[in-house]
Amino acid sequence: MNAEESTRYCALCGLPVLPTLAWSRENSAGDLEYCCSGCRTVASIDEADSLSDSAASSVWRMGVAIFFAMNVMVFTLALWSRDVYSADAYTTELADVLHGLFRWAALLFSLPVLFLLGEPIAVGVWQALRRRSLTTDFLILLGVSAAFAYSTVSVLRGEGQIYFEVAVMVLVFVSLGRYLEARGKLRASQSLDELSALLPATARRRDAQGGFTEVAAAEIRTDDVIRVLPGERLPVDGILCQGSALIDEQIVTGESTASEKTLGDPVYSGTLNIDGDLQITVTAANGQETLSRILALVREARLARPAYQRLADRIVYWFLPTVCLIAIVSAYWQGAQHGADRGILTALAVVLIACPCALGLATPMALWTSLGRAAEGGVLFRSGLVVEQLASIRGACFDKTGTLTTGAARAAEFLPAAAESPEHLLPIAGDIAAGSSHGASQAVLAYVENHVAAWRPTDRWTVESLPGRGVLADDPGWGRVALGSRRLMTELGCAIPADLADRLERAAAACQQVFLAVGDRVAGVFLLHEHLRDEAVGALQTCRQLGLRLALLTGDDSNRARAIGQACGIESHGQLLPEEKAAHIQELARRGTMAMIGDGLNDAPAIATTQVGVALGCGADVTRDAAGVCLLSNDLRRFPWAVRLARHTLRVVKQNLFWAFAYNSAGILLAATGRLNPIWAALAMAISSLLVVTNSLRLGRFPLGVERISPAGSAAPALKSVDSGHRPATDELTAAGETAKMGA
Amino acid sequence: MIELPLIFVGGLLGSAHCIGMCGPLAIALSSAGPERLLRRQLVFSLGRLFTYASCGAMAGFGGAWISASSRTFVLSQAWLALLAGVVLVLMGLATAGLLPRPALQFFGAASCGAAGWMKTFLNSPSWTGVLLAGVFTGFIPCGLVYAFLLKAGSSGGIWQGWLTMAAFGLGTVPLMVAVGYGGRLFSVAGRARLFRIAAWCIVLTGAISIARGASQLNTPVDEAAEACPFCASDVESP
Numbered sequence: 001m002n003a004e005e006s007t008r009y010c011a012l013c014g015l016p017v018l019p020t021l022a023w024s025r026e027n028s029a030g031d032l033e034y035c036c037s038g039c040r041t042v043a044s045i046d047e048a049d050s051l052s053d054s055a056a057s058s059v060w061r062m063g064v065a066i067f068f069a070m071n072v073m074v075f076t077l078a079l080w081s082r083d084v085y086s087a088d089a090y091t092t093e094l095a096d097v098l099h100g101l102f103r104w105a106a107l108l109f110s111l112p113v114l115f116l117l118g119e120p121i122a123v124g125v126w127q128a129l130r131r132r133s134l135t136t137d138f139l140i141l142l143g144v145s146a147a148f149a150y151s152t153v154s155v156l157r158g159e160g161q162i163y164f165e166v167a168v169m170v171l172v173f174v175s176l177g178r179y180l181e182a183r184g185k186l187r188a189s190q191s192l193d194e195l196s197a198l199l200p201a202t203a204r205r206r207d208a209q210g211g212f213t214e215v216a217a218a219e220i221r222t223d224d225v226i227r228v229l230p231g232e233r234l235p236v237d238g239i240l241c242q243g244s245a246l247i248d249e250q251i252v253t254g255e256s257t258a259s260e261k262t263l264g265d266p267v268y269s270g271t272l273n274i275d276g277d278l279q280i281t282v283t284a285a286n287g288q289e290t291l292s293r294i295l296a297l298v299r300e301a302r303l304a305r306p307a308y309q310r311l312a313d314r315i316v317y318w319f320l321p322t323v324c325l326i327a328i329v330s331a332y333w334q335g336a337q338h339g340a341d342r343g344i345l346t347a348l349a350v351v352l353i354a355c356p357c358a359l360g361l362a363t364p365m366a367l368w369t370s371l372g373r374a375a376e377g378g379v380l381f382r383s384g385l386v387v388e389q390l391a392s393i394r395g396a397c398f399d400k401t402g403t404l405t406t407g408a409a410r411a412a413e414f415l416p417a418a419a420e421s422p423e424h425l426l427p428i429a430g431d432i433a434a435g436s437s438h439g440a441s442q443a444v445l446a447y448v449e450n451h452v453a454a455w456r457p458t459d460r461w462t463v464e465s466l467p468g469r470g471v472l473a474d475d476p477g478w479g480r481v482a483l484g485s486r487r488l489m490t491e492l493g494c495a496i497p498a499d500l501a502d503r504l505e506r507a508a509a510a511c512q513q514v515f516l517a518v519g520d521r522v523a524g525v526f527l528l529h530e531h532l533r534d535e536a537v538g539a540l541q542t543c544r545q546l547g548l549r550l551a552l553l554t555g556d557d558s559n560r561a562r563a564i565g566q567a568c569g570i571e572s573h574g575q576l577l578p579e580e581k582a583a584h585i586q587e588l589a590r591r592g593t594m595a596m597i598g599d600g601l602n603d604a605p606a607i608a609t610t611q612v613g614v615a616l617g618c619g620a621d622v623t624r625d626a627a628g629v630c631l632l633s634n635d636l637r638r639f640p641w642a643v644r645l646a647r648h649t650l651r652v653v654k655q656n657l658f659w660a661f662a663y664n665s666a667g668i669l670l671a672a673t674g675r676l677n678p679i680w681a682a683l684a685m686a687i688s689s690l691l692v693v694t695n696s697l698r699l700g701r702f703p704l705g706v707e708r709i710s711p712a713g714s715a716a717p718a719l720k721s722v723d724s725g726h727r728p729a730t731d732e733l734t735a736a737g738e739t740a741k742m743g744a
Numbered sequence: 745m746i747e748l749p750l751i752f753v754g755g756l757l758g759s760a761h762c763i764g765m766c767g768p769l770a771i772a773l774s775s776a777g778p779e780r781l782l783r784r785q786l787v788f789s790l791g792r793l794f795t796y797a798s799c800g801a802m803a804g805f806g807g808a809w810i811s812a813s814s815r816t817f818v819l820s821q822a823w824l825a826l827l828a829g830v831v832l833v834l835m836g837l838a839t840a841g842l843l844p845r846p847a848l849q850f851f852g853a854a855s856c857g858a859a860g861w862m863k864t865f866l867n868s869p870s871w872t873g874v875l876l877a878g879v880f881t882g883f884i885p886c887g888l889v890y891a892f893l894l895k896a897g898s899s900g901g902i903w904q905g906w907l908t909m910a911a912f913g914l915g916t917v918p919l920m921v922a923v924g925y926g927g928r929l930f931s932v933a934g935r936a937r938l939f940r941i942a943a944w945c946i947v948l949t950g951a952i953s954i955a956r957g958a959s960q961l962n963t964p965v966d967e968a969a970e971a972c973p974f975c976a977s978d979v980e981s982p
Contacts, residue, residue: 059865060872060873060876063865063876063879063880064872064876066879066880067794067875067876067879070794070795070798070879071798073798073802074798074801074802074902074906077801077802077805077902078801078805078902078903080805080809081805081808081901081902
């Protein structure tokens with residue numbers, strides 16, 4: 001079996017075609033491939049729908065076949081009633097004539113069913129045979145034909161049992177089951193379709209004359225300029241080249257509040273332009289843009305086969321030969337004891353009940369639905385394997401900066417030395433900070449801009465940057481000006497005035513301190529506060545309720561780590577070098593699978609070390625990092641949500657597998673001993689697959705915990721987003737999840 | 745089968761209750777001329793009739809089979825008749841408004857789902873489509889149909905079951921055709937009056953069934969299942 005080499009997708013539901021027992025994989029040219037005969041049926045219906053008047057032939061077939069099958073059943077029951085009543089009731093001539101007549105009627109009425117429902121199955125079998133693979137459909141068809149042929153001979157000879165009702169009802173149940181199953185599969189990929197339906201099919205492209213013409217989105221190329229009106233979703237990635245607007249990026253970043261975009265800002269496909277008439281220079285289009293990449297990622301994720309599925313695959317692989325063997329042996333055995341007809345029926349029952357549909361569907365259906373639901377909830381799993389791993393984690397490590405805290409620190413306070421005035425110092429600090437893009441400098445700059453009225457930075461100095469320590473500049477008047485860490489001050493030999501040192505003692509240890517030195521003494525200190533994410537405490541609380549051990553790992557100062565750890569109520573480990581982080585995680589992982597949650601920027605090695613890496617806020621660039629789980633938004637609450645979804649998924653997979661195994665083994669036993677009528681076997685087969693499919697589809701209704709993205713490009717999402725901004729960041733998974741579900 | 749006329753009337757008047765559910769389907773049968781529409785309506789009803797009768801036959805067989813296989817220890821047919829009678833009486837009383845009607849909401853929702861699915865058949869210009877629409881309409885969950893199916897099951901034979909349900913189905917034809925053909929034929933008050941008459945017909949059918957079951961319980965065992973499915977079609981079980 002070499003499914004990994006060339007993956008083929010069903011032409012209807014888009015799910016991968018499951019491996020069959022095949023001795024050659026090349027696809028006969030031009031054939032649309034379907035993963036099951038149900039999909040083939042549904043596809044032909046949809047085809048007929050689009051051709052409208054040429055009769056929805058498959059529904060037709062099914063309908064007419066059911067009509068005839070009901071007739072066959074009534075005739076058969078009439079024949080059977082001979083066994084029910086005492087033989088005396090059948091002594092009249094009329095009874096004998098009717099008896100013979102009903103046998104012929106059963107034959108005549110079952111012919112159309114055989115043709116109508118047998119043909120689509122036969123087509124599938126033929127296609128498979130040309131691919132040189134053997135399917136269970138082939139065996140079913142064989143059994144049905146045998147039952148039919150035997151009964152026809154009986155009718156012609158005028159004696160012997162007839163089994164038209166078996167052939168007919170088996171065909172009806174198998175077709176009906178496949179049909180419903182295919183509908184179910186279609187729904188498994190529905191969530192993805194809903195997302196991709198958000199991409200507009202057309203776009204207004206600027207032509208040579210400078211006007212805009214509407215063209216298919218597929219024709220848009222890089223560097224084209226397109227126009228997007230208010231209320232429309234963007235079909236491409238691009239740079240804003242005219243206009244400005246509020247853009248709702250919830251679908252890509254998960255941020256529920258719209259963000260203001262102006263000239264030169266990058267914008268992403270699938271996001272909603274709320275209020276601006278925009279022109280966009282295309283940077284990526286037609287399958288290469290953000291939303292399509294997200295969707296492609298989810299589709300790819302379906303291919304990886306987790307352990308459970310590999311197990312099922314192995315079983316399915318051995319199933320067919322084994323089933324053939326059991327069918328032949330039991331048919332021979334039953335046939336030798338009770339006649340050829342019993343042999344045929346036994347073999348048919350065995351084949352039907354053993355059909356590994358349910359087993360083959362058990363894992364992929366659950367995972368596919370779950371992956372789609374996760375994507376709707378703003379969580380991308382790289383593969384089904386990751387779902388399985390995430391479900392089994394026992395603990396989680398969090399990075400600090402950018403994960404538990406909002407990435408940017410804010411300067412909350414400026415402490416000037418006793419002899420200095422802030423009015424004098426702040427512009428100096430602002431000017432030197434303006435020369436660096438480091439986070440601390442930016443925080444200082446923002447502080448100065450906020451506290452000195454009508455101040456603009458000047459570039460009076462050439463600023464030298466010392467990585468990891470700070471920035472330096474030379475002023476003709478004051479001499480050297482420096483902004484940086486305590487270490488930089490020590491290196492420069494700048495003393496900290498006693499009064500300042502005293503006040504720093506009392507200041508919160510959790511603050512990052514940025515010193516400003518003018519000349520050779522420290523003139524003041526900025527105290528930088530990191531902001532815990534609003535939802536962090538609630539999210540960690542939920543994690544703890546899930547039974548996870550939590551830890552904070554950071555390269556930052558131990559004091560600050562401890563302060564954040566205390567605020568969130570988790571153990572903290574500070575001053576860790578990247579390799580120490582990795583070692584620490586491995587130590588923790590000895591007691592159970594660990595997940596590492598980071599923003600994917602400065603903690604890549606740690607994320608790579610853990611079994612399950614979770615990256616935060618990677619919506620704008622899903623292919624950026626190697627994390628197995630991507631949270632599109634910066635919302636930490638998505639993590640416990642993902643864990644719950646994963647656990648729920650695994651539970652559903654286990655239920656499915658248990659059911660499929662139990663049903664198949666019990667059924668085969670009954671069938672092989674001739675205790676199961678093929679009609680019941682066919683019904684059981686259809687019901688079993690349906691159970692597995694519906695059980696899996698329950699995952700598609702897993703509470704999202706956030707508002708769904710509305711498909712139409714209306715202003716509605718914006719209003720909803722405003723609402724969600726006011727929602728208290730408590731245990732949203734229970735309360736808000738339910739409301740969102742009810743609202744959907 | 746002395747109840748056959750009663751069952752027919754029960755279907756005829758009781759179908760006032762079906763209008764809520766099956767009526768929209770009948771109305772959905774689109775057509776050009778009024779004459780053609782009438783024929784389409786008849787074919788549609790024929791489809792329903794077919795389903796009812798087939799199900800009746802199956803129920804009859806099931807009932808006969810149960811009584812045959814349990815002949816020696818239980819009088820299944822009598823008990824089935826009792827059960828069907830009780831259900832019919834309850835249904836009748838509920839229709840008359842003397843008992844609350846549960847589960848109606850659920851059935852309503854089910855028929856809505858079916859209506860969308862059956863569009864293909866209903867909109868088809870061909871006779872087959874209309875017939876099939878009727879056939880599948882016959883499967884729409886309906887308390888009245890189930891009550892009469894129980895009755896069919898207690899009738900003791902495949903042919904009697906077939907007849908029971910055919911009579912019931914035939915009874916539903918006129919009103920359904922009228923609804924599909926001309927929309928509202930009766931005022932709301934008139935419908936309510938019909939409803940009440942139908943309800944008492946159903947109660948009466950149920951009462952007869954109960955009486956029959958009770959009398960069977962008092963007769964010797966071996967007379968319980970005597971009817972022949974082919975030749976003794978109209979022979980009444982004692």
